[in-house]
Amino acid sequence: MSSQNLKKTDMIFGLCHTTDVEHLLPGGVCKTNEEKFVVLEEVIKKDPQDIIDDIIESGLKGRGGAGFPTGLKWKFASLSPEKEKYVICNADEGEPGTFKDRDILLKVPAKVFAGMTMCGYCINAKKGYLYLRGEYKFMLPELRKVLDSFHEVIKKIGYDFHIDILLGSGAYVCGEETALMESMEGHRGEARNKPPYPTVEGFRNKPTVINNVETFVNVTMIQKFGVAEFKKLGTQDSRGSKVFSVSGDTPKPGVYELELGMKLSDFVDEYGDGDTKAVQVGGASGFCVPRKKFNETIIGFEGIPTGGSMMLFNSSRSMYNVLTNYLEFFAEESCGQCTPCRVGCQQLIRGIRAVKCGQKSPDYLDALLKLTASMKLTAKCGLGQSVANSFSSIVSNFTEEMIY
Amino acid sequence: MKENIEILTKKFGRNREALIPILQAIVEKNSYLSEEAMNEVAKQLDISAAQVYGTASFYSFLDTVPRGKNIIRVCKSIIAEMKGKKEIIKTLENVLKIKVGETTPDNMFTLLETNDIGWSDQEPSMLINDQPYTNLTSEKVIRIINEYRK
Numbered sequence: 133m134s135s136q137n138l139k140k141t142d143m144i145f146g147l148c149h150t151t152d153v154e155h156l157l158p159g160g161v162c163k164t165n166e167e168k169f170v171v172l173e174e175v176i177k178k179d180p181q182d183i184i185d186d187i188i189e190s191g192l193k194g195r196g197g198a199g200f201p202t203g204l205k206w207k208f209a210s211l212s213p214e215k216e217k218y219v220i221c222n223a224d225e226g227e228p229g230t231f232k233d234r235d236i237l238l239k240v241p242a243k244v245f246a247g248m249t250m251c252g253y254c255i256n257a258k259k260g261y262l263y264l265r266g267e268y269k270f271m272l273p274e275l276r277k278v279l280d281s282f283h284e285v286i287k288k289i290g291y292d293f294h295i296d297i298l299l300g301s302g303a304y305v306c307g308e309e310t311a312l313m314e315s316m317e318g319h320r321g322e323a324r325n326k327p328p329y330p331t332v333e334g335f336r337n338k339p340t341v342i343n344n345v346e347t348f349v350n351v352t353m354i355q356k357f358g359v360a361e362f363k364k365l366g367t368q369d370s371r372g373s374k375v376f377s378v379s380g381d382t383p384k385p386g387v388y389e390l391e392l393g394m395k396l397s398d399f400v401d402e403y404g405d406g407d408t409k410a411v412q413v414g415g416a417s418g419f420c421v422p423r424k425k426f427n428e429t430i431i432g433f434e435g436i437p438t439g440g441s442m443m444l445f446n447s448s449r450s451m452y453n454v455l456t457n458y459l460e461f462f463a464e465e466s467c468g469q470c471t472p473c474r475v476g477c478q479q480l481i482r483g484i485r486a487v488k489c490g491q492k493s494p495d496y497l498d499a500l501l502k503l504t505a506s507m508k509l510t511a512k513c514g515l516g517q518s519v520a521n522s523f524s525s526i527v528s529n530f531t532e533e534m535i536y
Numbered sequence: 537m538k539e540n541i542e543i544l545t546k547k548f549g550r551n552r553e554a555l556i557p558i559l560q561a562i563v564e565k566n567s568y569l570s571e572e573a574m575n576e577v578a579k580q581l582d583i584s585a586a587q588v589y590g591t592a593s594f595y596s597f598l599d600t601v602p603r604g605k606n607i608i609r610v611c612k613s614i615i616a617e618m619k620g621k622k623e624i625i626k627t628l629e630n631v632l633k634i635k636v637g638e639t640t641p642d643n644m645f646t647l648l649e650t651n652d653i654g655w656s657d658q659e660p661s662m663l664i665n666d667q668p669y670t671n672l673t674s675e676k677v678i679r680i681i682n683e684y685r686k
Binding site (some may be wrong): 231234268269304315376379381441443449453457461468 | 560666679
């Protein structure tokens with residue numbers, strides 16, 4: 133069944149389904165549809181403050197999941213008098229069930245590089261880095277080729293900005309922005325204390341803007357189409373469209389660009405297999421929504437925000453198996469520097485197994501829920517803090533499956 | 537070993553930021569980081585061997601134990617489980633005659649499991665070295681392994 137209420141958009145992948153960067157040149161056209169795409173050259177003639185104001189006005193929030201207002205982040209970094217600043221694109225897409233950055237980087241990498249360059253222009257940084265997860269190393273030759281021609285384009289426009297690609301080495305926690313910077317500096321990917329935030333002290337302790345791959349594309353498209361067009365999409369709290377990674381029990385797994393602010397029930401009508409029991413919104417660190425709440429759940433910053441991972445489970449699936457898979461994942465990927473996360477993840481696995489096999493009474497689940505609440509309060513970074521999301525939403529909505 | 541790492545320090549530099557790219561390059565060539573390699577890197581970057589090992593051991597792709605020439609990493613995400621990952625592991629164990637975590641006696645393959653590799657829309661999936669293989673079936677896995685054996 134196809135939902136009438138679901139609004140599909142084509143802002144991220146649209147316009148240029150190509151890795152060509154020639155369309156970024158003055159007068160250049162996109163080969164696929166002959167449309168002009170000269171935005172970069174126009175942007176670097178504007179006043180940086182006006183661009184930042186545009187992005188603030190657009191309401192764009194970070195697409196990696198946390199949802200910090202992009203324009204504000206850029207503004208904070210731009211205000212620093214420091215001469216050395218950096219732009220980082222976070223392509224360490226490790227959240228289970230997420231693969232949209234993979235498609236963005238495979239299909240429209242030039243839009244990502246353009247967004248990074250605009251950011252560099254706004255905050256006065258001369259250097260950008262794309263931190264690509266090690267699992268995506270296969271993309272490197274093609275990305276480097278596109279990047280080379282991109283650098284040529286920048287040179288022709290007469291602008292000075294250089295982007296390097298760095299590779300991760302298989303650590304989920306490096307998707308956390310300060311852990312990523314530790315990794316770039318040659319250390320273990322252990323998150324730093326915040327504040328100071330990266331816009332004040334980031335990479336090499338210099339002011340740094342770090343955004344998700346999709347966020348940079350959004351910036352490029354806002355500059356291309358204007359703030360008004362962007363604001364037509366989504367809702368007051370969740371402007372624009374979002375790229376979703378759809379997987380699990382669905383007849384059509386894949387990457388889809390949809391307007392934010394949709395009802396989960398409309399999403400399930402479109403992508404479910406007719407027997408959807410639950411949707412995990414936002415990956416292992418997100419929330420599990422059971423069928424009875426589909427209708428009241430909004431996907432967006434006013435409801436459940438997401439980095440884009442949407443995993444569908446039908447009634448044949450055991451939610452106990454789903455939860456233990458997530459917990460094993462967290463236990464393995466916890467960097468181990470703070471106790472709540474290091475010990476908490478291990479105890480949650482042991483606890484939930486003990487309840488399942490009857491060693492502990494069902495009441496013990498309440499003690500485990502308290503433990504996740506402590507982890508949310510006391511863990512140092514987003515990894516440990518977000519374990520509570522999936523744990524409490526699965527345990528409270530599927531309590532019987534945890535016990536019997 | 538000394539000469540090989542000198543080439544790498546020439547390319548990436550000798551400051552701390554060069555450490556991970558250097559270790560990645562060694563793994564790309566030798567499949568893992570030997571004690572000798574880590575000691576040599578420490579010497580050339582003028583940091584302690586513990587710093588090198590401490591960093592390497594943090595990252596799952598920077599192996600510090602011997603690995604085969606081709607490292608197979610099968611995705612073990614929940615979606616992979618749902619789409620038949622167990623079958624794929626069983627097939628690989630049969631074809632290679634090793635268990636997960638082991639290396640074939642001819643040193644050609646190491647079989648490992650790994651967390652989500654970014655192909656949940658096409659599970660089951662695996663990486664062999666850097667190359668992803670998706671929508672796997674037992675037949676497809678056997679074909680792929682035979683290609684690597686050639």
